[in-house]
Amino acid sequence: MIWVINRKTLNLVKALKASCVQLFLDEWLPEVFLPAVPPKRSAIHPLKFLWVGRVLPRKGLNRIMSALQ
Numbered sequence: 001m002i003w004v005i006n007r008k009t010l011n012l013v014k015a016l017k018a019s020c021v022q023l024f025l026d027e028w029l030p031e032v033f034l035p036a037v038p039p040k041r042s043a044i045h046p047l048k049f050l051w052v053g054r055v056l057p058r059k060g061l062n063r064i065m066s067a068l069q
Contacts, residue, residue: 003024004010013021041047047068055061 002013002018002021004013004021005024007023010021010023049064049068051061051064053059
């Protein structure tokens with residue numbers, strides 16, 4: 001799954017023949033997006049996260065990293 005936050009990036013990624021791309025508007029999340037019980041991570045299957053883009057404070061990378069701890 002590749003999430004992009006604007007149509008320009010969506011078109012660029014689709015042009016690269018990515019098969020599973022979704023536009024993800026990060027201004028708000030509906031409640032159905034959040035699970036009733038948070039998932040538990042396993043040391044056997046660690047979460048892998050790839051950040052592609054500029055590291056700017058407005059992008060919220062520090063919040064993502066805090067949330068994943």
